[in-house]
Structures are given as structure tokens and as C-alpha cells.
Amino acid sequence: MTRGLGYRPLDGERSRHRFPWLPLVRHEWDSLLRTRWGVAVLLLCLLPAFGRLVWLTLLHGFLQLGDAVRTRMQSQAAGELAWNPDQVSFYVEPVLSVMPGMAFFLLLTSVGAARSVARDRASNALELYWTRSITPVGYLCGKWLGASMVVGAITIVAPMLLWGLAVLMADDWSRLQDTACPMLIATASLTLFTLVLVGAAVLLSALPRTPNAALVAWAGLLVGSKAVGVVFARALQWPELRTLSVWDAASALVRAASGLPERGTSLFGSAMVLAMLLLVLGLFAARRLRLQDALA
């Protein structure tokens, strides 16, 4: 005997949201935390911040490894800006450095942003999105903001939390008074840094057919442009050519805004490189995400 599934429609009115793609932001964030692998990668990428936290606790004597160690750390903090909690460099430099900053950034974006659109294309999920009220532009916005939230955990939230803890660990409120304003500017510039680089990753992921190809393209862009910048800058004795590196170009903007020492990059050149990159990727992605192309 056949048993019917007995579907009957439900009562209730449909609701309408102005931005139906907003749940995509949450979905993108969830997709990282849904798997143990994703959580492990996120924790791994937070290691530099944990390292700095341990440094802080040792420096302020919350953890005791002996006076000799503490004295050595204090002298290093006094000598190097990047290890001095009273300087913005201490919080921002781990994000902007090639190691660990770029390496962990690449790792985290490779889990989400760099494959996001290609992954949906490969699983045919794009068709389901397009039959919803989501437009390709809204879809890209959702992916971009969601992936930025994920990456922002290591580029924005971690430095902010570290700074907050450093303020609480300090002997008095002078650290708060001295670093609050520059830290605010640094956080804003780190937010821009994250949005620009994640935007590039998401747009780039719309171009290849497979997630793996998208990942290779993103790694190639980030690491390849870095290598090209360094090689040309050294070969031609022209330090500004380091700006050819997407990573260095984005870092230069943060350094300039936060008052960190420059590393031979041109601010105007950096802005131009990033603007051109986003423009070109945006044009290609828009062409690729036209419905008939997306579904071909």
C-alpha cells in the first residue's frame, strides 16, 4: 500500500527583507565553525595572538619564569617597537608581517574566502541562490562580508582583544591614554585591509571553475605578487616596486594610517595597485556571474 507524504501548505504570511542576502553572511561564518577542521584552522591562525598574550603575561609577571627571563624580555620590549606593548606595532605587526601574518592569512582565506564562489559553483548551489531573491551582487556582498568576518577574527578582533588585555595588565592607565587613539585608527585601517584583501579573494574565487583552482589562483596572487615585488625591487634597486605585492600594498595603507614605520613602499602606488586589482577582478567576476555564464 502506498503511504502518502501528506504535504499540506502552512498558514502564515510571507515576510520580505530588504537584504535577503544577509543570512549568507552568517552562513559563511557558520561554514567555518561547522567542521572540526575549520575550528582547528581558526585556532591555529590565532596562535600569533596567543603567543603575544603569553608574552604579555610573562612581561607583567602574571606568569613567572624567573627574573632573568623577565629582565631579558623587558629589555627586548624597550629596544624593539614590535615587542613593546606600549606601541601599536605590538598589536598590528603580527598581522602585517609575512610570517606569521601573511601565512596565517593565506591559510584562513584558503578555507573560506578563496574558494567560496567556486565551491558554490561546483556544488550547483548557485542555481538555488538565483531562484531565491538573491541577485549576483547581493550574493557577492554576502560572501564578502561573511568571509571578512571570518578573517577579521585574526586581523581585527585578535589585535583588539590583545590590546584590551594589555591595557588591563598594565600598572596604570597610561597605556590606555597613550595607545587608545592610534589603536582606534589602526583597527579602522586593519578593517579596510581585511575588507580589501578578502574582497579580492572572493572576487577571484568567482573566476575559476573548481574550488582548488580558485585556491591556487589566490595563493599565486598573494605569494606570487610578493615574490615579484621583492625580486624587482632588489634587481632594479627600486624599493617602491615592492608595492607590486598585493600584501605589501595593503600593509602599506595600514602602516601609513597607524603611523608604523614604512618599508619602502609607495602609498599612492599601493592605493593604485589595490584599486586596479579590485576593478579588474570585479569586472571579470561580474561577467562570470551573469546568470547564463554562472550556469553554463
Added chain:
Amino acid sequence: MRPDDALAPVLAFERVTRWYGHVVALMDVSFEVGREVVGLVGQNGVGKSTLMKLAAGLLRPSQGQVRVCGRDATTRAARSEVGYCPDFEALPEGCSGAHYVTNLLRYHGHGARSAAERARAVLQELGLGQHLDRSIGEYSKGMRQRVRLAQALAHEPRFVLLDEPMTGLDPVARSELAVTIRALPARGIGVLVSSHVLHELESVVDRVVLVHQGRLLASGRIGELRRLVPELPQRVRLVAARQRELAACLLQLPQVVAVNLTDRDQELQVTVQQPREFLRELTRLGASGSFVIEAVQMMDDNLASVFGHLVG
């Protein structure tokens, strides 16, 4: 649903043509779907998928118009009236059925709580009440098919597109799905369903649309289509005693082309032209008392034979 809405077609193709570069995928196709189940039949590569994507608003026609509930199919308003159940596996393994349907409902503009409640209720109605929070990766094929159907129905569309919904299902799951699909028109939902399993489609649809080489070959009820091709010889299965004598008698009739005695006891298969005339003669023969005819079955009065004849 307003009274005049009940009569209006939920899907209308008006002289639709679609090219991919220089390749014509669909040529001058016109048909309508009301609050009924319409089957879309065609071989691979004849434009069936293009037609489905045009109906879902995923493609724009090169010429002509596709309308869903009176609106251009590619508009947001029209897309919100469409439930699309694709033929591919687009279910994420990591999340539960309830979570997946909730997410897709939210992209239709539903709030988080209302989407979650609605998703759970629809999945429950479709028989997945015990498995709402299990990972989709642990679902059987039939359960996955129900999840795909649930995401298409959850936002209460007025028109549902089902692309090969029976593929990979066992007979019980197929029957259950057929019953569900058959119930949709009564709720004011029009359905366009494509399938390669023609005999399954036959039990589900009110009408069929036959597509071949990008053109609309025929459209209508299966019986009506069958009557449009009367020159096609039909096979009739008869069960009667004294089958050899009956075969000899039938061969005298002008409509009979051939008679085959089958291995089964008392059964014979007759190939006839003009089946109506033949059935009239057969009735006369039975009424005369010469033979006791226990069963008559028209073997070719089905979708597969009509389709096979029309596409050669």
C-alpha cells in the same frame, strides 16, 4: 487565492526561443501550465534543461516571453513564486536537513525564527520528522530527495519545477513522492515535472509536453496524444479460453495485422490498426457468445509508445 487566479496559468511560455551563441537550444516554444501537474518529456540534449532554467528565471529567452503568475520569470517577484527542485545533488553534507531548509528559506526573506519553524514543519509534513536534526550526510537517497522537495515547497510557491525528481529512488519512495506531487494542484500549486522514467511520470501528470530537438513536438493528455497518432499499430493483450481458435477468428478481421500466442496460458497479443474499430469488433465477438474474453489491455496506450512514435 482569488477566484480569477485559479484560472490564470502559473507558467506561460509565449513563442520562446533561446540561443547559446549559434546553437539553438529552444525554438518557438509556447505552452501553459495551470494548477495541474504537467510532465516535460524529451531525450537528453533536446532543450529540456534550458526550458526548465527559463521557467525558473535562471535564463532569459532570446526571443519571446516566459511568465510566472503573469510576471516576467526573471524578476524577483516571479522568482519568489517558484519552487525549484534541481536534478543535481546540491546538499551540503555537514548540516542537518532542518538547518539547510531554514537557510534557503531565509534567502527568500523570512526571519530566522519563522524560517526555522516553517522548515521544520514542512520537513515534518514530508515525513522527515524523526530526522530533522540529523546530518544530511547520513540521509538515504529518498530522504535527500524529500529535503530537496522541502526547500522547493517551504516558501509556499505557486509554481514548482521538479527536475528528474524520481531519479535514484526505490519504488516505495517513488510512489510516496508521486502521491505528494499529485496533491500539490489541490493546494493551488502548478507543477512542471521532467523525468526520464516515463511510466512513473504517467502516473503523476495530468498533461505532458513533448520536446524534441528544441521544438515543442506535442502537448496534451496522454490519451489525447495517443489518439493523434491513429496510424501507429497498437498491441492489445487478450486473455481468453481457446486462444488458438480465437487467434484464427481474429485474423479474419481487417484491423488485425498480426496475432502472437504467448507462453502464458490463455493469453495472446494482437497487433491492430484502427484500435477503436477493432475493439468494436471484439465486443461484437464477445457478445455473440463464441468466446469468453476475460481481459483486454491496450499495451501501447502509454507515454513511452507515444513518445517513441513521435520522435521516431
